[in-house]
Amino acid sequence: MSKYVLFSPxxxxxxxxxxxxxxxxxxxxxxxxxxxYIYLSxxxxxxxDKDNRYIESLNKLKEFLGYEFKIEPPIERRELTDVQIFDAFYEDFENIIDDIKNKYKDYEILLNISSGTPAMKSALNVIATLAKHKITAIQVSSPNKKENPKNEDPKSFDLELWWETNDDNKIDFENRCVEVKQLNLMAKIKKEMIVRLIKSYDYKGALSVAEDIKEFISDDAYSLINAGYNRIMLNQSGVSKALKNKDFNIMPIQTNGTKKDIFEYLLYLQLRQRQGNYSDFIRGITPVIMNLLEECLSINHNIKKEDFCIKDNKSVYRINIEQMEKTEKGKMIKEILSQEYKEIKETFLTSAQLYIILISLSNDTDFISTLETLKNIETNVRNVTAHKIIxxxxxxxxxxxxxxxxxxMExxxxxxxxAKLNIKxxxxxxxxxxxxxxxxxxCI
Incomplete structure (x- = not known):
């Protein structure tokens, strides 16, 4: 059941x-x-001041209904005499409602748009339409369904008499409250912004806007946007956390491991290319080329980097001649590298050595041509963008x-x-x- 806070002029x-x-x-x-909360001009x-009528009537209602609620001290604006001017209220109302929301975060705010002057009602109606929070505007129709004249003189207020003659105290009273079914315009605009951001793969921007209107979108929608942001950040655990207890599978490769990591990174590069972010795209190809070449070497030739490298204390693989001498595969790699280099340097493993090894071992001319092309791209494009402002x-x-x-990308x-990643x-x-x-x- 919803918990409500009422703000009412x-x-x-x-x-x-x-x-x-x-x-x-x-x-x-x-x-x-x-x-x-009540607001007094x-x-x-x-x-x-004369008879505390508003507080006393609310206390009387508490007693009559047998339920307790908190009545905050009245918000008094005694300087407000031009009560028909819209601008006199809008900013004040907006600030008050923001404060209420900050104080009662988990409560739904109700706005009484039937009491007060036309300017007050209009200001609250606009706020409900443009609000940053989920707000329900309540209109109360008159008992006779038309203009509601006052039969009593407000100066001669008599709480006991007026309460006893109040027909709404009857069991079969008519509920005259109507929730104004207006679409929050700000939420609608921001939803459209989110759609545009999603279509351009800007999940960070979409998540930021979604935070602003979290009360107006479904939990599933917010979780999916959050998952999209974590996915583009290559944070697979973040994706899992965002979609915990949700029945959504947004990643086609479900099993965690090297193949999934490579594929998700390739998708990341594809998005950078589609976005026209060519600098990030080009700079980002080397890590995945390394992984792809290592997979090709392992899958097609049953050779792992451990056959000719050792891992240093920073978990970085380095070429190691002693390691090569331990196995026939290692000796073969040593022979291949010796034909290319006058001296094999025990340096970090890079794509440069992997290109040489794979080109030497392969009989597939198309694959060799692809490797040569990628090698040229890394040398003449990627390395230039990594070391020069361009x-x-x-x-x-x-x-x-x-x-x-x-x-x-192709x-x-x-x-x-x-590399037999089995990507459909x-x-x-x-x-x-x-x-x-x-x-x-x-859009639900």
């Missing part, structure tokens, strides 16, 4: 008029809020190596095929498929 029909609840009392009767504050455009890439970024996919063609659209799921849940 006080008007001429409050607390009781024409033998019926005013809007303030009626909303409290029907919704039973946990907390009530100069005229209403003077009535309050504007990286698709035109510059193509001018330098006669291939554009799309062509380079080469990486070919190597992934050779439709898997490459995985992010678009995930985006459809996010948008579908966002």
């Amino acid at each position: 006080v008007g001429g029909h409050d607390p009781i008029a024409s033998c019926h609840d005013g809007a303030l009392l009626h909303i409290c009767r029907c919704y039973k809020p946990e907390v009530v 100069k005229e209403m504050a003077e009535r309050h 504007s990286v455009t698709d035109e510059w890439i193509e001018k330098t190596v006669s291939l554009n970024s799309y062509d380079i 080469l990486l996919k070919k190597i992934a095929l050779k 063609k439709e898997y490459w659209n995985s992010y678009d498929d995930m985006n459809e799921i996010i948008i579908e849940n966002l």
Whole structure:
């Protein structure tokens, strides 16, 4: 069951008029809020000074209904005499409601838009439409369904008499509260922003906007956006955490391990290429080329880097001649490298040595050509962008190596095929498929 906080200006029909609840009392009767804030202009504050009518009526309602709620000290604006001016209230109302939300974070805010002046009602209506929080605007219809004249003189307020003649105290009273079913305009605008950000693969931006309107989107939608952000950050544990107890599978390769890591990284590069972020794309190819070449060597030739390398105290693999001498595979690698280098240096393992080894061992001319092309790309494009301040455009890439970024991505996919990662063609659209799921849940 929802817990409510009511914010209500006080008007001429409050607390009781024409033998019926005013809007303030009626909303409290029907919704039973946990907390009530009342807002008094100069005229209403003077009535309050005279007989404490608003607080006493609310206390009377507590006793009548047998439930307890907190009545905050009245918010008095005695300087407010121009009560018909919209600007006089909007900012004040907005700040008060923000403070209420910060104090009662888990409560739903109700706004009485039937009490007070037309300017007050309009200001609250706009706030409900543009609010950063989930707010419900309540309208209370008049008992006779038309203009509601006051039969009593508010200056001669008699709580006991007016309470006894209040027809809303009857068991079969009519609930005259109507929730104004207005779409929160700010939430709608921000949802559309999220959709655009998702379609452009900007999950960080989408998550930031989603945080602003978390009350207006489903838990599933927020969890999916969070998962998308963690996925693009290559944080697989973050994806799992975001989707814990959720029935969504956004990653086509479910089993954790090297193949999943490589595939998700390739998808990350593909998104950078699609976004036109060519600098990050080019700089990012070397790590995955290393992993792909290692997989090709292991899967196709049953040779692991441990056959010719050792891991140093920083867990970095280094070429090691002594390690090569221990096995026939190691000796073969030593012979291959000796043909390329006058002296084998016991340095870090890089793609440079892996290219040499794989080209020497392979009989597949197409694969060899692909390796030679990638080697050229790393040397003339990737290494330049990693060490020089340069504007990286698709035109510059193509001018330098006669291939554009799309062509380079396709080469990486070919190597992934050779590494037998078992990536189905439709898997490459995985992010678009995930985006459809996010948008579908966002728009529910």
